[in-house]
Amino acid sequence: MSVGQQAGSPPHSKKRPSRPLGDASAARNISKGFFVKLAVMAGFNAGGVYGLLSAWAVGTWGLFAGLVVAVIVANWVYFSRRAIPGKYLYPGLLFLFTYQLFTMAYTGYVAFTNYGDGHNSTKEDAISAILSYNEKRVEGTAGYPLTVLEDSDGDIHFGIVDNGEPRVGDSEEGFTNVDATTDGTRITALDGYTVLGFGDIAARQDEVVNLRVPISDDPNDGSLRTTDATNAYVYRSLLEYDESSDRMTNLETGVEYAPNDRGNFVSPDGEELTPGWRVGVGFENFTKMFTDSRISGPFFQILVWTFAFAFLSVATTFALGLALALVFNDPRVRGRKIYRSLLILPYAFPGFLSALVWRGMLNERFGFINEVILGGAAVPWLTDPWLAKFSIIMVNLWLGFPYMFLICTGTLQSIPGDVLESAKVDGASPWRVLRSIILPLLMVSTAPLLISSFAFNFNNFALIYMLTGGGPNFSGSPLMIGSTDILISMVYSVAFESGVKQYGLASAVSILIFIFVGVISWLGFRKTKQLEEL
Amino acid sequence: MSAVTTPETSYTLRDGKLRGASWWKQVGWRHIVGVLGIAYAVFPLIYVFSASLKPRTTLTGSNELFSEFSLINYTNLFDTGFSDWALNSLFISTVTAIGTVLMGGAAAYAFSRFRFTGRRASLTALLIIQMFPQMLAVVAIFLLLLSLREVFPFLGANNQLGLIAVYLGGALGVNTFLMYGFFNTVPHEIDEAAKIDGATHAQIFWTMILRLVSPILAVVGLLSFIGTYGEFIIAKTVLSQTDKMTLAVGLYQWAADERNAPWGLFAAGAVLAAIPIVVLFLFLQKYIVSGLTAGSVKG
Numbered sequence: 018m019s020v021g022q023q024a025g026s027p028p029h030s031k032k033r034p035s036r037p038l039g040d041a042s043a044a045r046n047i048s049k050g051f052f053v054k055l056a057v058m059a060g061f062n063a064g065g066v067y068g069l070l071s072a073w074a075v076g077t078w079g080l081f082a083g084l085v086v087a088v089i090v091a092n093w094v095y096f097s098r099r100a101i102p103g104k105y106l107y108p109g110l111l112f113l114f115t116y117q118l119f120t121m122a123y124t125g126y127v128a129f130t131n132y133g134d135g136h137n138s139t140k141e142d143a144i145s146a147i148l149s150y151n152e153k154r155v156e157g158t159a160g161y162p163l164t165v166l167e168d169s170d171g172d173i174h175f176g177i178v179d180n181g182e183p184r185v186g187d188s189e190e191g192f193t194n195v196d197a198t199t200d201g202t203r204i205t206a207l208d209g210y211t212v213l214g215f216g217d218i219a220a221r222q223d224e225v226v227n228l229r230v231p232i233s234d235d236p237n238d239g240s241l242r243t244t245d246a247t248n249a250y251v252y253r254s255l256l257e258y259d260e261s262s263d264r265m266t267n268l269e270t271g272v273e274y275a276p277n278d279r280g281n282f283v284s285p286d287g288e289e290l291t292p293g294w295r296v297g298v299g300f301e302n303f304t305k306m307f308t309d310s311r312i313s314g315p316f317f318q319i320l321v322w323t324f325a326f327a328f329l330s331v332a333t334t335f336a337l338g339l340a341l342a343l344v345f346n347d348p349r350v351r352g353r354k355i356y357r358s359l360l361i362l363p364y365a366f367p368g369f370l371s372a373l374v375w376r377g378m379l380n381e382r383f384g385f386i387n388e389v390i391l392g393g394a395a396v397p398w399l400t401d402p403w404l405a406k407f408s409i410i411m412v413n414l415w416l417g418f419p420y421m422f423l424i425c426t427g428t429l430q431s432i433p434g435d436v437l438e439s440a441k442v443d444g445a446s447p448w449r450v451l452r453s454i455i456l457p458l459l460m461v462s463t464a465p466l467l468i469s470s471f472a473f474n475f476n477n478f479a480l481i482y483m484l485t486g487g488g489p490n491f492s493g494s495p496l497m498i499g500s501t502d503i504l505i506s507m508v509y510s511v512a513f514e515s516g517v518k519q520y521g522l523a524s525a526v527s528i529l530i531f532i533f534v535g536v537i538s539w540l541g542f543r544k545t546k547q548l549e550e551l
Numbered sequence: 552m553s554a555v556t557t558p559e560t561s562y563t564l565r566d567g568k569l570r571g572a573s574w575w576k577q578v579g580w581r582h583i584v585g586v587l588g589i590a591y592a593v594f595p596l597i598y599v600f601s602a603s604l605k606p607r608t609t610l611t612g613s614n615e616l617f618s619e620f621s622l623i624n625y626t627n628l629f630d631t632g633f634s635d636w637a638l639n640s641l642f643i644s645t646v647t648a649i650g651t652v653l654m655g656g657a658a659a660y661a662f663s664r665f666r667f668t669g670r671r672a673s674l675t676a677l678l679i680i681q682m683f684p685q686m687l688a689v690v691a692i693f694l695l696l697l698s699l700r701e702v703f704p705f706l707g708a709n710n711q712l713g714l715i716a717v718y719l720g721g722a723l724g725v726n727t728f729l730m731y732g733f734f735n736t737v738p739h740e741i742d743e744a745a746k747i748d749g750a751t752h753a754q755i756f757w758t759m760i761l762r763l764v765s766p767i768l769a770v771v772g773l774l775s776f777i778g779t780y781g782e783f784i785i786a787k788t789v790l791s792q793t794d795k796m797t798l799a800v801g802l803y804q805w806a807a808d809e810r811n812a813p814w815g816l817f818a819a820g821a822v823l824a825a826i827p828i829v830v831l832f833l834f835l836q837k838y839i840v841s842g843l844t845a846g847s848v849k850g
Contacts, residue, residue, distance in 0.1 A: 050751075050753055050754075064703075068703055071701070071703075072702045075701045075702065077698050077701060077702060080702055101665060101752055102661040102665040102667045102670075104753075105657040108654050108657065109654035109657065109727075110658075110723070112719040112722060113680070113720055113722075113724065115695075115720060116695075116717050116721070117683075117685060117724065118680070120688035120691040120695055121688050121691070123694065124687070124690065124691040127691060127694065132694075341584070344581050344584050344585070345585065350578055350585075356585045356588070356589065358833070359592060360588055360592050361592075361833075362592055362593060362596060363592050364832070365828070365829045365832035366596060366825050367780065367781045367799075368781055369781050369783050369799045369802070369803065370599075370802065370821045371595065373802060373803060373806035373807075374599045374806075375595060376807075377610055377613070377806060377817075378595060383609070383613075383614075384610070385598055385614050415591070415595070476684055476686065478686065478783065478784045479784065479799075483783070483806070483807075508687075508689065508690065509689065509784065509788075512689070512693070513693075513788065520690050523690045524690050524691065527688065530687050531683060531687055534682060534683055534684075534687070535682065535683070538683075542678075542682075
């Protein structure tokens with residue numbers, strides 16, 4: 018969308034007042050670039066206006082406000098003569114603000130709500146959903162002979178004849194009067210619509226049966242529905258919502274449901290109506306992790322395992338990589354180039370594929386490791402809690418050692434030879450040289466890389482998810498989490514895979530990861546000189 | 552541990568060739584370690600290559616290495632969603648790479664060539680933001696795309712452009728610094744000379760600077776390509792329809808499918824999917840290993 022926006026900028030803009038060519042007038046200087054910019058901006062603004070209109074239509078006000086700001090800033094930046102750096106920064110910043118900063122802030126907001134299944138939307142939506150879920154056919158009302166129509170977009174509408182007037186409507190619009198051909202009781206043809214025959218209706222049965230066309234703007238009036246596609250009946254909710262008192266009343270039993278601060282309508286004896294709507298719940302999502310015994314136990318195990326996994330990943334890969342680097346850091350070994358290029362193959366192979374290949378090789382019954390290397394053993398590599406952890410570390414060692422091998426080789430080669438030579442002259446043993454000279458020098462240059470490797474593994478979702486899926490799962494926890502889950506895979510599982518989706522809780526875990534990653538990065542940050550170079 | 556004989560190397564070499572036992576003691580064992588290391592590094596790759604050449608399609612039959620030779624899995628791939636996934640992956644990774652290069656390059660140009668209020672603060676902010684991988688906000692990204700879908704259907708959930716837009720949100724953070732350093736190495740005198748000749752800042756950027764920094768543009772573009780190609784969690788969250796998936800999401804489905812276990816297909820798909828990345832990777836080795844890009848791809 019906006020990648021091309023930096024294309025061209027006014028050729029007449031002046032960066033420095035002391036421009037030697039004098040003041041060439043803009044009119045003489047209009048170039049191709051200006052027209053490119055004009056075209057791109059026209060396209061951008063058109064898209065922006067379209068977005069504003071449809072955001073208005075569906076009532077997503079946050080998006081509406083964001084779009085207003087984005088469009089105004091874009092026009093100011095690209096048509097002003099002053100904001101030159103802005104012309105180069107705007108496209109990147111637009112994406113950065115939308116997809117990184119906003120999503121971070123939104124994570125923070127969601128973490129303090131009960132957003133999730135059962136609390137997915139606003140109170141208004143929840144009310145109309147409750148009313149429609151509890152609809153029943155109103156006994157004794159006459160049916161309307163029904164025509165099922167399809168508009169040019171393929172959406173289904175109901176057509177009826179009400180008091181001699183043909184009317185058409187769908188779930189969003191409700192009924193409006195139309196100028197249709199009727200046979201007295203039924204619409205037979207209408208411009209812009211196709212009357213669906215029996216076969217078409219059978220093919221789209223679900224859509225037809227689930228369509229409810231509201232009779233009026235007041236949801237309490239009920240709606241028209243059909244079960245056989247030939248007659249429509251008035252369905253009305255068993256419940257009635259009264260806006261002034263903010264109560265739901267069951268018309269049959271007379272029970273009143275009042276909204277509570279959890280985002281549900283509840284009767285005096287505690288019966289809840291679903292769905293609810295999302296409300297702020299304060300720190301509940303955070304305290305749940307530590308106090309709800311069914312969650313806090315698994316959560317602490319996951320927390321400990323996340324740190325252990327990240328630490329062991331770095332330690333094992335670094336140890337093997339360093340050992341191999343030391344072995345091959347000897348000019349007398351021939352063919353070192355061949356060794357090196359073969360040794361880094363695991364690193365070149367796409368990580369997600371490696372994890373999947375290992376998943377197959379570690380399969381308990383048919384895997385290569387059990388069948389061939391262990392001669393038909395049935396070691397539960399991925400299904401036993403401890404062996405699964407071990408397997409993950411081992412697979413990650415395979416994935417990660419070439420990286421450490423490469424950086425260690427590079428650093429070893431940069432250690433000056435005279436330092437080592439003088440140590441030898443002083444009679445230091447090889448072990449002593451390694452411990453007192455090579456390792457300290459190596460750590461200076463690799464420490465920031467080790468820290469970023471730690472941070473990376475801390476969130477190594479793909480490896481965990483693809484190898485074990487986080488399993489074997491903890492029993493007795495309401496969440497689909499298991500003993501090899503790390504925090505980020507717990508987030509994914511809580512948000513998308515645990516039966517009841519709990520975006521609020523998942524976001525709260527995300528916030529914790531943000532904090533951990535921030536601290537880790539800060540530690541690494543102090544070791545680099547990047548800041549000084551700004 | 553005799554690995555620590557390293558420091559001796561420089562002199563023993565001068566003493567002439569080693570023979571027999573002392574050669575084994577000082578050099579020969581290193582070859583043994585090397586061969587063992589290579590066996591460890593390469594056998595899973597050999598295994599998957601061999602599995603892809605079996606006519607059978609399940610995990611059970613894949614264990615005897617190279618006992619049979621058949622290309623049936625490769626030809627069968629094209630009756631499945633594989634070609635869709637490959638094209639999707641190429642499309643998404645290419646567009647993301649181009650967008651990343653253009654936006655990162657433009658931002659680096661602004662930071663390197665202009666002095667404006669908030670410049671230092673923005674650079675510091677970018678440095679901080681890039682520490683937090685986008686995937687930490689995966690839930691919020693999903694929810695954002697759900698609401699975007701109602702306004703801009705092409706940017707919403709289950710749409711590839713929407714996924715690309717999400718990836719481009721990470722374009723500035725990681726890459727601006729890599730580029731910024733390189734842009735600074737291009738002498739300012741070149742811009743000044745062009746300015747005196749009447750060039751506008753846009754002309755300087757598009758026709759001069761971008762050409763002078765083209766090596767770093769290529770590196771950033773290819774790194775971004777590799778990174779996007781292997782990205783899994785956001786792609787899995789955003790794309791739910793089979794024909795819209797990327798290779799990472801699609802192949803995951805095959806490998807995780809215990810019931811049908813299309814292992815032969817998976818192996819063949821994995822071999823094909825890996826080739827472009829392995830080639831790019833070996834080509835880009837030294838940039839990937841340098842500290843600047845640490846963590847941006849994997850490790």
